[in-house]
Amino acid sequence: xxxxxxxxxxxxxxxILETSRGAIRTPAFMPVGTLGTVKAMxxxxxxxxxxxxxxxxxxxxxxxPGHDIIRDIGGLHPFINWRGPIxxxxxxxxxxxxxxxxxISDEGVEFRSHIDGSLHFLGPEKAMEIQCALGSDIAMAxxxxxxxxxxxxxxxxxxxxxxxxxxxxxxxxxREAENRTALPALFGIMQGxxxxxxxxxxxxxxxxxxxxxxxxGGLSVGEPKEEMYDIISYIGxxxxxxxxRYLMGVGDLRDVLVAVGNGFDMFDCxxxxxxxxxxxxxxxxxxxSIKRTEFKADPSPLxxxxxxxxxxxxxxxxxxxxxxxxxxxxxxxxxxxxLYFYLDFFGRMRKAIEEGRFSSFKKEWDVILxxxx
Amino acid sequence: xxxxxxxxxxxxxxxILETSRGAIRTPAFMPVGTLGTVKAMxxxxxxxxxxxxxxxxxxxxxxxPGHDIIRDIGGLHPFINWRGPIxxxxxxxxxxxxxxxxxISDEGVEFRSHIDGSLHFLGPEKAMEIQCALGSDIAMAxxxxxxxxxxxxxxxxxxxxxxxxxxxxxxxxxREAENRTALPALFGIMQGxxxxxxxxxxxxxxxxxxxxxxxxGGLSVGEPKEEMYDIISYIGxxxxxxxxRYLMGVGDLRDVLVAVGNGFDMFDCxxxxxxxxxxxxxxxxxxxSIKRTEFKADPSPLxxxxxxxxxxxxxxxxxxxxxxxxxxxxxxxxxxxxLYFYLDFFGRMRKAIEEGRFSSFKKEWDVILxxxx
Numbered sequence: 001x002x003x004x005x006x007x008x009x010x011x012x013x014x015x016i017l018e019t020s021r022g023a024i025r026t027p028a029f030m031p032v033g034t035l036g037t038v039k040a041m042x043x044x045x046x047x048x049x050x051x052x053x054x055x056x057x058x059x060x061x062x063x064x065p066g067h068d069i070i071r072d073i074g075g076l077h078p079f080i081n082w083r084g085p086i087x088x089x090x091x092x093x094x095x096x097x098x099x100x101x102x103x104i105s106d107e108g109v110e111f112r113s114h115i116d117g118s119l120h121f122l123g124p125e126k127a128m129e130i131q132c133a134l135g136s137d138i139a140m141a142x143x144x145x146x147x148x149x150x151x152x153x154x155x156x157x158x159x160x161x162x163x164x165x166x167x168x169x170x171x172x173x174x175r176e177a178e179n180r181t182a183l184p185a186l187f188g189i190m191q192g193x194x195x196x197x198x199x200x201x202x203x204x205x206x207x208x209x210x211x212x213x214x215x216x217g218g219l220s221v222g223e224p225k226e227e228m229y230d231i232i233s234y235i236g237x238x239x240x241x242x243x244x245r246y247l248m249g250v251g252d253l254r255d256v257l258v259a260v261g262n263g264f265d266m267f268d269c270x271x272x273x274x275x276x277x278x279x280x281x282x283x284x285x286x287x288x289s290i291k292r293t294e295f296k297a298d299p300s301p302l303x304x305x306x307x308x309x310x311x312x313x314x315x316x317x318x319x320x321x322x323x324x325x326x327x328x329x330x331x332x333x334x335x336x337x338x339l340y341f342y343l344d345f346f347g348r349m350r351k352a353i354e355e356g357r358f359s360s361f362k363k364e365w366d367v368i369l370x371x372x373x
Numbered sequence: 374x375x376x377x378x379x380x381x382x383x384x385x386x387x388x389i390l391e392t393s394r395g396a397i398r399t400p401a402f403m404p405v406g407t408l409g410t411v412k413a414m415x416x417x418x419x420x421x422x423x424x425x426x427x428x429x430x431x432x433x434x435x436x437x438p439g440h441d442i443i444r445d446i447g448g449l450h451p452f453i454n455w456r457g458p459i460x461x462x463x464x465x466x467x468x469x470x471x472x473x474x475x476x477i478s479d480e481g482v483e484f485r486s487h488i489d490g491s492l493h494f495l496g497p498e499k500a501m502e503i504q505c506a507l508g509s510d511i512a513m514a515x516x517x518x519x520x521x522x523x524x525x526x527x528x529x530x531x532x533x534x535x536x537x538x539x540x541x542x543x544x545x546x547x548r549e550a551e552n553r554t555a556l557p558a559l560f561g562i563m564q565g566x567x568x569x570x571x572x573x574x575x576x577x578x579x580x581x582x583x584x585x586x587x588x589x590g591g592l593s594v595g596e597p598k599e600e601m602y603d604i605i606s607y608i609g610x611x612x613x614x615x616x617x618r619y620l621m622g623v624g625d626l627r628d629v630l631v632a633v634g635n636g637f638d639m640f641d642c643x644x645x646x647x648x649x650x651x652x653x654x655x656x657x658x659x660x661x662s663i664k665r666t667e668f669k670a671d672p673s674p675l676x677x678x679x680x681x682x683x684x685x686x687x688x689x690x691x692x693x694x695x696x697x698x699x700x701x702x703x704x705x706x707x708x709x710x711x712l713y714f715y716l717d718f719f720g721r722m723r724k725a726i727e728e729g730r731f732s733s734f735k736k737e738w739d740v741i742l743x744x745x746x
Contacts, residue, residue, distance in 0.1 A: 036691070297446070
């Protein structure tokens with residue numbers, strides 16, 4: 001994996017992350033394909049709208065259908081019919097947010113499946129084994145997602161656990177490298193809660209180990225925006241300049257603008273897809289709830305400035321009708337629009353950085369993104 | 374509308390039904406787009422897989438979003454983004470099968486909405502008004518769907534009501550023709566229950582009035598297959614030779630083969646789409662339930678002989694995974710396959726008729742269609 005920075009505009013930057021399955025233009029938005037499908041989309045539609053990379057969830061795919069099944073079919077790429085790069089998370093966040101009975105030890109985490117309550121174990125080696133079986137292009141080190149709020153002492157312990165696990169993830173891949181040719185790149189995940197000194201320590205310990213990229217985890221987990229922004233602006237610029245910087249799970253575009261302004265390169269979030277299914281649509285004039293009565297007979301497109309399939313072919317009246325009738329096509333057309341909007345936004349943002357006007361781009365969009373119902 | 378018969382093979386026939394929005398190859402299968410969407414499909418996908426015409430439901434669109442809204446947007450075609458012909462049913466069958474409190478008079482039917490219990494009225498004039506507002510290419514006369522079983526006396530009354538309403542539908546369109554240019558073609562619907570003499574009388578009364586096509590209604594409403602086949606084979610060959618013959622709501626392919634063998638030309642049914650969403654898939658080796666455990670790790674396509682997008686790109690293991698996880702993509706890929714299978718079956722059937730081997734085609738498929746779990 002090769003990362004090259006193309007343009008810088010103060011701390012914001014554009015770059016190209018080259019993988020064996022294609023190039024990723026950064027700042028990049030990664031649509032979330034939890035169970036091996038970006039909900040309601042086909043992979044052709046994702047490629048057509050310019051998604052360079054998608055994210056899949058290790059925790060979910062381990063439980064269903066099982067990584068062994070996916071490995072035997074040749075990995076995630078043929079299984080889900082996606083030719084581009086795939087980033088897999090480590091499962092750490094889902095164990096924290098979805099499963100019951102987490103029993104944490106140095107070895108890893110024992111937990112119960114959120115589906116059937118069955119007992120499972122994930123640790124650094126297991127998380128790597130699964131991600132290798134999936135054929136991931138970018139694997140994430142197994143971490144403990146520090147909850148919010150976390151006492152200082154807890155955050156220290158959580159950080160130390162995460163650093164130790166990160167080292168073991170790297171060692172696992174080093175051992176595997178002796179037997180295999182195609183292994184994923186590996187990103188380390190920084191924790192440390194809302195404590196700046198711990199964030200710094202976490203980052204330093206990861207850099208000491210050495211990773212292909214660095215991620216900030218444990219953000220957007222319930223803390224006030226100000227605290228999140230404080231951590232982002234503190235830690236972003238300190239992360240290794242020459243490596244991709246990934247802000248995990250943050251996808252509100254106002255937050256993305258803050259993070260890109262502080263040098264972050266990669267993002268993932270279920271917001272565009274989940275909101276789409278709930279009828280909340282992003283437009284160049286702010287958010288719209290498609291179920292509003294005023295759209296009942298509205299022949300105009302959702303966003304006259306949008307070039308997506310939905311906006312080129314359908315009226316608000318039809319989109320409202322499909323949503324009210326809970327039609328599957330509603331979820332398709334809404335998701336297609338929201339993802340197109342997100343990917344288009346990222347494209348415009350990259351252009352703004354390349355043209356040295358990221359600051360005015362951010363100001364303009366901060367206003368638009370406040371609009372909505 | 375122009376109908377020309379191309380080939381005959383005993384009673385089976387192929388033809389072309391020319392409409393201002395495109396030609397329909399018969400025997401034709403019409404995917405059902407109840408609320409203005411063939412569930413889970415885009416209209417581009419329908420066109421790509423060779424659907425010449427789709428069916429939309431007057432009853433459903435009258436209740437949601439309302440025919441006035443669709444008329445104001447320019448009709449169903451721009452509303453749902455479908456350029457080909459659309460056949461709309463009359464609402465008679467849905468009033469019979471879905472709504473509560475049917476109060477039938479000479480004027481029409483008073484009924485309660487299946488959605489919110491609100492009181493509504495449909496009669497021949499209203500059904501025509503709605504279908505004209507929708508911009509239908511082929512409208513169906515408003516009928517009373519005779520229940521099964523029906524006493525002879527009830528079937529007589531029902532038939533007389535239907536004939537009277539059919540005449541009023543035609544008169545409505547004749548009056549409208551003085552003011553408008555684009556009016557739908559009109560098909561009459563035969564009733565008569567399982568009584569052959571009444572079926573014959575119903576047909577004669579419709580032919581007396583004169584329609585662009587003739588449909589058999591009130592079949593596949595709970596009667597044994599033998600009774601349905603008896604009526605189909607009795608009445609099919611008596612229907613006007615030079616007009617399209619439409620067997621409403623019958624879509625089990627074994628029934629279709631019987632009907633085509635007795636000269637029917639047009640079919641609609643929710644079977645391929647509804648079964649798809651429930652995980653029952655049609656293949657050239659019989660029906661398959663995709664949820665079966667044996668497919669858990671099966672890397673092979675659903676149907677190796679099928680050229681559809683689903684079979685060209687996905688394994689049974691992935692289709693099973695998506696189905697078990699209730700993913701939207703499961704409904705998309707399954708529906709796409711089942712509709713492709715149906716449309717492909719109709720294409721092969723037309724070819725068999727043209728090559729004078731419909732009888733052996735029927736025998737071969739009768740065996741395949743018995744297979745399944």
